[in-house]
Amino acid sequence: MNYEEARAYLDSRVSYEKRGMPESTELRLDRMVTLLEAIGSPHADFPIIHVAGTKGKGTTSTMIASMLTGTGRKVALHTSPHFERVEERAVISGEPIPGDRFTRLVEEIASVVEEIDAKLAPDQPGLTFFEITIALAMLYFSREQVDAAVVEVGMGGRLDSTNVVIPVVSVITSISFDHTNRLGNTLAAIAREKAGIIKTGRPVVSGVVKEEPASVIREVCRHLHAPLREAGPDFVDQYHSKGLAGGRVEVSTWRRSWPPLDVALPGRHQGANIALAAATCDTLEELGWTLPTEQLKQGLRLCRVPGRIETIRRHPLVITDVAHNEASASALVAAIPSRPEIPPSSPSPPRVLIFGSSVDKDWRAMLAILLPHFSHAILARYVAHGRAVEPSTMVEDASRAGIPVLTAETPARAWEEALRLAGTTEEPQEPASSDLDVAPLPDEPMICITGSFFLVAEMRTMMPLAEASVRPISS
Known part of the structure; x- marks a missing residue:
């Protein structure tokens, strides 16, 4: 299999990004579990920060990965969709997976996919583009022995194919109206779907400030005994704009007042994203991670996210x-x-x-x-x-x-x-x-x-x- 054949194979699979999301009855996590188990459960080989939210999840994921990379760690990042090349979905320390590695992994996973497809019920579609690219990214990250991975949810949370991971921290960026035909037409309903990424006993960092969805996240965290840190009560930001060149953000969390953080991303909303990333780093420090502040600052300063203003x-x-x-x-x-x-x-x-x-x-x-x-x-x-x-x-x-x-x-x-x-x-x-x-x-x-x-x-x-x-x- 060459690179073009690998791309053609993936493009031949069902892609909900292209045709639209199906009814929730078609979304099943057991398929993803089966695929990952068949390739050795690579997602269990490294700590994961799992990020969901209506808005800001891709940017916040990239910020967290960039900050952790600044500390000298080998940090992986999985986001979707991609801009130009599917390799953008499997990034380590800022570099997408090389084309030859991508091709070999597609060829390796394809044989496993065909075996699983053959056992699916007739009314079930074969494993999808999204499911396969998640598996490919996890296998790549495992073999490269990354120190950590930041994984962005594709849509929703509860039934998203990424929701087979057991994260060290779950992050929910914001809740607003989107995908209402699949996630619900109230903020509370959407919040319950996003809160599906919360795992028993694992800490949660939430940027949700509207009371209706925030109360749902609090309820789920109480039920699952998941420690919760929230924007407002536990961390705040003050954004100082530098116009289109970005901004400088002052962040205060329950642990400390951060030194001013510079970012090359314009927009007041980036202050909230940076505060979430900083609060996530503080949560990781409480779990025993050593994260020097100056290195985190430098990592954030170099962060770039395509297509965001x-x-x-x-x-x-x-x-x-x-x-x-x-x-x-x-x-x-x-x-x-x-x-x-x-x-x-x-x-x-x-x-x-x-x-x-x-x-x-x-x-x-x-x-x-x-x-x-x-x-x-x-x-x-x-x-x-x-x-x-x-x-x-x-x-x-x-x-x-x-x-x-x-x-x-x-x-x-x-x-x-x-x-x-x-x-x-x-x-x-x-x-x-x-x-x-x-x-x-x-x-x-x-x-x-x-x-x-x-x-x-x-x-x-x-x-x-x-x-x-x-x-x-x-x-």
């Missing part, structure tokens, strides 16, 4: 963000530069929104939040699979904002239109690292690409990225 070009300013629900859309508009003060005699610089979404997301609510902050909108669709909302479907709702609305059937066409609206037909400049620290000029146009992880992923591949935006967390 990411400045990738300048002149015009180009920002990508994977916001795909109301809460993340609100965080985006709070973080991007506000409309500059322009003399009445001067035209305002264009602010172009490229927006695409998936059919199971509340795209109407996202558009209502986003559109007032832009002068033009381009409704686009990603092409990777069939879950994208047709641009024409969104036109009526988008037009209510009173700004010009265009549609584009492909990301490439959306990019061409955005450049035209921004007043240029040439590619934006690739900025030096220092250019990212400079505030947008009053007359600098802006293009913002958001609404779907898949749209951002496809459009990021169309343009070279600024060096600072893709620096690995271990550099």
Whole structure:
């Protein structure tokens, strides 16, 4: 099996990321247990921090991994979905699994998968893309003898395929509305699904602040005798913005006041994510881990998370963000530069929104939040699979904002239109690292690409990225 054949094999498996999540009756953890046991239960070979939440779980997972890597440990990270290559789901110390190792592991696991598939009931689908890539990551981490792994939940928690691990710490970042057709239509119901990752006697760090979901997490922790630390009572943050260059965060926990923490991720919401990561490190210290503060700070300072209010070009300013629900859309508009003060005699610089979404997301609510902050909108669709909302479907709702609305059937066409609206037909400049620290000029146009992880992923591949935006967390 070569690399292309390995990719083709994985792509041939059922992928709920592409077709949408099934009814909960199709989700069963025993399949994942069987697969992992068949390859030697590699997930039991290293301590795991398990991270769930509606918003911020990927960023918080990466922050924790980056901070622990800063202490000299060999730290693994499993997140999903991926931007460009499936290897991004199995990272050690900031580096994705090499292609040759990936190929060999796919070939090894494939024979086990076929044996398990043959024993499944006729009405059960074969092992999925997600289940197989989790097994591959765990096997890779085990053989590389990592010191720890941070594992992000795919969706929900209780029935997520990652929920076969017994973590040293469980982390729940936030609870808001998303995947309501699968997780429930109240915050309490969603919280109960996320709280499914809590294990008996294992400590929990929660960033949930709304009382309705927070009370559910407290109840589950009491029932399972799981020590709980909560945002508010046990740790707080104060975020100081540096604009698009990131911010500085002051964190106080039940253990200590941290020195100022610098992060190259913009947005007030990153303060909450950093506080969660710091509180998780404090919890690990209470479990006996030695984590020098200065090394944790350095690890966080080098943390990069693609597609999170990411400045990738300048002149015009180009920002990508994977916001795909109301809460993340609100965080985006709070973080991007506000409309500059322009003399009445001067035209305002264009602010172009490229927006695409998936059919199971509340795209109407996202558009209502986003559109007032832009002068033009381009409704686009990603092409990777069939879950994208047709641009024409969104036109009526988008037009209510009173700004010009265009549609584009492909990301490439959306990019061409955005450049035209921004007043240029040439590619934006690739900025030096220092250019990212400079505030947008009053007359600098802006293009913002958001609404779907898949749209951002496809459009990021169309343009070279600024060096600072893709620096690995271990550099």
